[in-house]
């Protein structure tokens with residue numbers, strides 16, 4: 345029996361593990377060949393940052409919950425390591441699967457690799473080449489100790505080869521997040537979110553911003569308020585606010601300055617958020633995953649960052665990397681709202697079958 349523990353920690357992990365879990369459950373070797381368990385580190389713990397995703401993505405209750413919560417990077421990473429080591433020593437899995445680039449990803453891969461447990465990294469090889477981002481450090485370190493590196497886009501293959509990673513460990517399988525998107529897209533038809541927020545298809549702007557480099561800055565946030573108020577004159581804006589952004593907006597006393605056309609909401613669950621994404625006229629974001637989801641959906645996206653680890657979304661998708669100068673963001677948004685749209689294509693292997701490929705490769709390597 346091959347025992348595998350997959351790790352989830354923060355919001356962007358849930359939609360990546362869900363299709364992998366489904367692919368293991370559907371696979372013929374399930375029950376006699378593979379035992380797939382889920383460990384939730386508790387890095388994200390709010391109902392709206394975590395539990396709603398388990399419900400929306402039909403994930404089973406996690407087999408292990410570490411309850412680490414918030415803290416500094418060192419505190420959070422260290423707490424995950426201490427608790428995850430206990431699980432690994434007791435459970436003795438053969439393999440662990442980590443996804444993405446959050447603190448739980450590096451914490452769990454480090455613990456497993458020191459116990460000589462094979463580490464699988466899904467979404468390997470992405471690089472922003474900006475080492476001031478905690479996610480970039482997490483990506484570099486996780487990739488360097490992983491035994492299997494599953495890559496979403498061609499840039500990932502080049503980056504890993506340039507870093508000297510053996511080609512025998514690298515597999516181009518596509519994007520598991522798109523597996524979830526494709527699987528759950530039909531469910532968006534039943535979502536009431538557009539009615540609830542009084543939005544019309546293609547006539548609103550969806551905004552998400554949570555990167556510390558943006559939202560921890562008073563000057564960025566106060567400029568953001570005037571940018572949103574200006575754009576709000578052209579159409580309604582919906583801004584589901586991440587806890588980090590919410591805390592900063594209220595501490596800086598900025599919330600009151602927003603016009604009534606800018607709607608702040610709590611974080612939104614997976615199906616309702618997909619519904620918003622699919623129907624938005626424009627998305628303005630600093631998220632990693634949303635750059636990919638908009639490219640897949642053919643929705644216009646402005647990324648408020650100086651770099652992206654997902655260059656395919658700019659090279660062939662609908663994403664535009666505008667930078668953090670909000671005047672430029674406003675200009676780019678106005679162009680799109682005036683009809684100057686970017687055409688996009690769907691990247692190779694973003695076809696809803698990535699998790700199946702991953703499971704097939706792992707089963708072949710470990711069970712045959």
Ligand code: UD1
Nearest residue numbers: 354355356387388389390393414445446447478479587588
């Ligand atoms: C983390 C990831 C980031 C990912 C993001 C998605 C790292 C280094 N960063 O950033 O890559 O894009 O998640 O959301 O792992 N908080 C709550 N409730 C929660 C979770 C967080 O209130 O359920 C608050 C806490 O006050 C915390 C702050 O949000 O201090 C930030 O949370 P944290 O997990 O540290 O990092 P994120 O900014 O969410």
